[in-house]
Amino acid sequence: VTQPSTYHIHQLLHASLGEAVRELFASYGLPIEEAAPREPLLSAGDSVASSIGYSHPAVSGALTVIGSVTLVRALLVETGVDLTSVTDIHDACGEINNMLLGRVKNKCGRYGLLLKLGVPTTFYGSDLRMNQSSVPSLTSTWTAYNAAGDRFYVRLDILEASGFTKRMMRFKEVETPSGATEGDTLFFED
Amino acid sequence: MSTKIMIVDDSAMVRRQVSNALVGAGFTVIEAVDGEDARQKLAATPDTGLIVCDITMPRMNGIEFLEAIRQEARFDAVPVVMLTTEGRPDMIQRAKSLGAKGWLVKPFKPDLLISAVQRLAKAA
Numbered sequence: 462v463t464q465p466s467t468y469h470i471h472q473l474l475h476a477s478l479g480e481a482v483r484e485l486f487a488s489y490g491l492p493i494e495e496a497a498p499r500e501p502l503l504s505a506g507d508s509v510a511s512s513i514g515y516s517h518p519a520v521s522g523a524l525t526v527i528g529s530v531t532l533v534r535a536l537l538v539e540t541g542v543d544l545t546s547v548t549d550i551h552d553a554c555g556e557i558n559n560m561l562l563g564r565v566k567n568k569c570g571r572y573g574l575l576l577k578l579g580v581p582t583t584f585y586g587s588d589l590r591m592n593q594s595s596v597p598s599l600t601s602t603w604t605a606y607n608a609a610g611d612r613f614y615v616r617l618d619i620l621e622a623s624g625f626t627k628r629m630m631r632f633k634e635v636e637t638p639s640g641a642t643e644g645d646t647l648f649f650e651d
Numbered sequence: 652m653s654t655k656i657m658i659v660d661d662s663a664m665v666r667r668q669v670s671n672a673l674v675g676a677g678f679t680v681i682e683a684v685d686g687e688d689a690r691q692k693l694a695a696t697p698d699t700g701l702i703v704c705d706i707t708m709p710r711m712n713g714i715e716f717l718e719a720i721r722q723e724a725r726f727d728a729v730p731v732v733m734l735t736t737e738g739r740p741d742m743i744q745r746a747k748s749l750g751a752k753g754w755l756v757k758p759f760k761p762d763l764l765i766s767a768v769q770r771l772a773k774a775a
Contacts, residue, residue, distance in 0.1 A: 488758050540761075541671045542664055549663065556662045559707075560757050563736025567756075570739055580709065641738040646763050647754040648770070649747045 467633045470520050471600065471619060473572055474565065478524070478617055479604075481564035485557070486608055489536050493608040504529055504612060508589040509550050511558035514579035515566070519625045522599070522618040524562045526554065527589055532611040533557065547585055555581030561615075567641075572632035594618060654700035654772045657681045659689040659716065660734070661708040665757070669703055669734070672761035673768060686711025690719055699729055701772045703764075706735040706742065714742070717749040730771045734759060 468476065479495075486493040504510075510527035528536075533553050534544050544550050558581050566576045591614065594601035599620050606613045641647055656678045658669045670680045681696055683689035685708040693699055706713040713733060720726040732753035733746050743754050752771050755764060 485758070537664070540668050540758075542667050544664075552662055553664045556664050559662075560736050563738075563757070566736075567738040575739070578707070580707070641743060641754055641756050645738070645754075645756045646767055647743065648767070649752055649754070 467631045468572060469631055470574065470621070473569055473574060473632050474520075474617060474619060475602070477565045477568035478561075478615065480568065481561050482604075482606065482613075482615060485561055485564060486536070486606075489540070491536060491608050493606045493613065496605040496607045496612065504589045504591075504614065506531070507587055508585070509533055509554040510584040510589060510591075511551075511554040511581045512584075513555075513558050513562050513581045515562060515576045516579075517574060517576050519574075519622050521620050521622070523616075524558060524565070525591075525616040525618070526558045526561065526614065527591065527616075528554070528613040529611050532609055532613060535609045535611075551583040551585060555583045569632075574632045591616065596620075653677050653679045655679045655681055655696060655698060656768060656772070657683060657689060657692065657696070657699050657702045659683045659686065659702060659708070659713065660705040661685055662705075665705070665734075668759075668761075669764065672764055673703075675761075676765045676769070678768065678772075685709055686713060686716030686719065689716055693720065693726060693729075697725060701768055702729060702731045703734050703768065704731055706733060706737045706746075714745055714749065717746060717751060721750055732767055732771055734764070 504527050507530040509530055512523050512525040514523045530550055537553055544553055562578055569576055599618055601618045603614060603616045656673050658666050658680060660666050661684055666682045673680050681692055683692050687710045704713045730752040733751050734755045736757045738756050753767050
């Protein structure tokens, strides 16, 4: 697949997120495919959600994920971790979100878009329903995925800072010879 | 006696994943929830053979923890390997300049983590 030479900030964030979701699930041995969203967006049964904010001088926003407790358990079973308590489920969902946004950050960093990330906030409940954002200047996009016979939802909120022109919002791949990507192991010799 | 490995991560899930892998490989594991907790536990367990440390944590992050222990001569030789979602070159260079011995990007493969810990703990 030929990658564009430059990305607008929205394209870069969305392309990075799409890749990150597929790669993260694949690393846990769970295939995932994009699904047509249902209305209203609803995660049935016991579900958990996590949201993490990000920022950059040109853009800020949040990445939110939501899935059933069953799916979160299935995602981690390959790693030998058995989630037994509600606290475990909160923690696991926050970490999944953290790894997802961390991948987005690393991918965007290769284009010179250096994001700062917050820490996860998590929610737990039954039949969680998610509304579209009502903030006019905020672009909010939900993507639904099928995984392990269940649904996994990802929401990306993007708020452009004022004063940035379209030209300044474009990012081109830059050399990062000493960077690291997911699964890499680097050793520092003395 | 098996080598003591300290795992520093604010996520209980990650601590459990790392612990499962390392205990299965014959190591003894000590867990800390952030850099400050790790400093206190390191003072109480000076025979710690290696530290596996996250970067983004509340109270004291992994880089601050590295800075703190490098100021104490008795811990200067303890190898530290960073285990993080972070992959930025400037962060990697910062950790390296503070004496970190390795950098693993999450999610990790248990066999790679074990071989990294075996290699670095043996070299220490």
